[in-house]
Amino acid sequence: MLGILPVAFYEQQSTLSLAESLLGCILVKETNDGRCSGMIVETEAYIGPWDQAAHSFESKRTKRTEIMYHSAGHIYTYVMHTHCLVNIVSGEVDAPEAVLIRAVEPLEGKGVMRSRREGKNDIQLTNGPGKLTKALGITMNDYGGMVTSPPLMVEAGKVVRKEEINTGPRIGIPNSGDAKHYPWRYWLSGNPYVSK
Numbered sequence: 001m002l003g004i005l006p007v008a009f010y011e012q013q014s015t016l017s018l019a020e021s022l023l024g025c026i027l028v029k030e031t032n033d034g035r036c037s038g039m040i041v042e043t044e045a046y047i048g049p050w051d052q053a054a055h056s057f058e059s060k061r062t063k064r065t066e067i068m069y070h071s072a073g074h075i076y077t078y079v080m081h082t083h084c085l086v087n088i089v090s091g092e093v094d095a096p097e098a099v100l101i102r103a104v105e106p107l108e109g110k111g112v113m114r115s116r117r118e119g120k121n122d123i124q125l126t127n128g129p130g131k132l133t134k135a136l137g138i139t140m141n142d143y144g145g146m147v148t149s150p151p152l153m154v155e156a157g158k159v160v161r162k163e164e165i166n167t168g169p170r171i172g173i174p175n176s177g178d179a180k181h182y183p184w185r186y187w188l189s190g191n192p193y194v195s196k
Contacts, residue, residue, distance in 0.1 A: 002155060002156035002157065003155060003156055004148055004149070004153050004154070004155050004156075005025065005147075005148070005154050005155065005156055006148065007071075007072070007073045007146070007148050009021070009073075010072035010073040010088065010089075010090060010147075011071070011072045011073070013090075014090075014091075015045045015046075015047050015090040015091055015097040015098070015099060016045050016047075016184065018045070018072075018088070018090045018099050019043040019044065019045040019099045019184065019186050020043075020165060020186050022040050022043050022088070022099060022101070022154070023040055023041065023042075023043065023160045023164075023165060023186060023187070023188055024039060024040065024157045024158035024159060024160035024188070025039070025040050025154050025155065025156060025157045026038070026039055026040070026107065026154065026155040026156070026157040027039075027040055027101060027104050027132075027136065027152075027153075027154055028108075028152070028153045028154070028155055029136040029137050029138055029142075029151060029152050029153075030150050030151040030152075030153075031137040031151065033109075033112045033115075033137065034109050034112050035108055035109055036106075036108055036109030036112050036113055036135065036136045036137060037106075037107045037108040037109065037136075037155075038104025038105055038106045038107055038126050038132065038135075038136065038193075039104055039105045039107060039157055039158060040101055040103075040104050040154075040157075041103050041104060041105050041187060041188045041191040041193050041194055042101075042102035042103035042185070042186065042187040042188070042191075042193075042194045042195055043099050043100060043101060043102055043185070043186050043187075044099065044100040044102055044170045044171070044184055044185045044186070045090075045097075045098075045099055045100075045184040045186075046087070046097060046098050046099070046100065046184075047091070047097045047184075048060075048068070048096040048097060049096060051176075051179050051182070052176040052177045052178070052179040052180075053170060053173040053176035053179040053180065053182075054096070054097075054098075054179075055068065055078070055096075056068050056069075056096030056097075059096070061096070064078055065096060067089060067143060067144050068089055068096035068097070068098055069093065069094050069095075069096050070089060070093065070144075071089070071092075071093050072088075072089055072090050072091060072092070073088065073089065073146050073147055073148055074088075074089040074144060074145070074146055074147075075087070075088065075089070075142050075143060075144060075145045075146065075147055075152060076088070076089050076098050076143065077133075077138065077139070077140050077142050077143045078140075078143075079140065080130070081130075082130075083129070083130025083133065083134070084130065084133045084134075084138060084139055084140055085100060085129045085130060085133060086100075086101050086129070086132075086133055086138050086142065086152075087099060087100045087101070088101070088147055088154070100129060101129065101132065102128070102129045102132075102171075102185070102187075102194075102195050103126060103127050103128060103129070103131075103132060103187070103193050103194055103195045104126045104132045104136075104193065105126070105191060105192075105193040106122065106125055106126055106135070106193075109136075110122070110125075112137075113125050113126070113135040113136070116134055116135050116137065117131065117134060117135050123192055123193060126193055127192075127193045127194065127195050127196065128195040128196075129195070138152060160188065164188055164189055165186055165187070165188065165189065166186070166187050166188075166189045167183045167184075167185065167186055168183055168185050169181055169182065169183060169184075169185060170182065170184055170185045171185065171195065
C-alpha cells in the first residue's frame with residue numbers, strides 16, 4: 001500500500017471531484033479480527049443543503065447529521081434499514097456535503113470478510129454500501145473519526161484514468177425531486193464489484 005491519504009486530499013477538492021478521486025483508493029478497517037481492505041470502485045456524492053437526496057437538505061442539522069458540518073475527512077456513518085453505511089465528509093466547515101462509499105473490491109482479509117458475510121460468494125461480499133461495511137467491520141462506532149488515522153482509513157491505491165470512470169444517477173432516492181436525476185454516482189467501468 002502507498003500510505004494514508006492526507007487531510008489535504010479531502011480539503012482541496014470539491015465533493016464531486018472527491019467522489020471521482022476516491023475511485024481506486026483503498027478503504028481500510030483495522031479490528032481485533034485483523035485488517036480488512038478493499039479498493040473503492042463506486043461512490044455517490046451528496047451536496048446539501050440544496051440537494052434533496054442529502055440528509056442535510058434544507059440545512060437539517062440533527063444529531064445524526066452533525067458530523068457533516070465538520071471539516072472534510074470526517075467519517076459519517078448512519079443506519080439505513082438494518083445496514084450501516086459509510087460516508088466521507090467533504091466540503092468546508094458548515095457546508096454539509098459527503099461522499100457515500102457504495103462498493104469496494106476486496107483486497108486484504110478476505111477470510112475475515114467471508115466469516116462476517118457467511119454464505120456469500122466473493123462478489124457478494126462487498127458489492128453494495130451495506131455489504132461492504134459488514135464485511136470490513138465498519139460500524140456506528142466509526143462515526144466522527146477521521147479517515148486519516150486508524151482504525152478506519154483511506155490509503156492511496158490504483159491511479160484511475162478518466163476514461164475508466166462511468167457516471168449516472170444515484171441509487172435508491174426516488175422521492176428526491178430533480179435530485180434523483182443528478183449524475184453523481186461514479187463507478188469503475190466493468191468492475192464486477194460495482195453494486196447492481
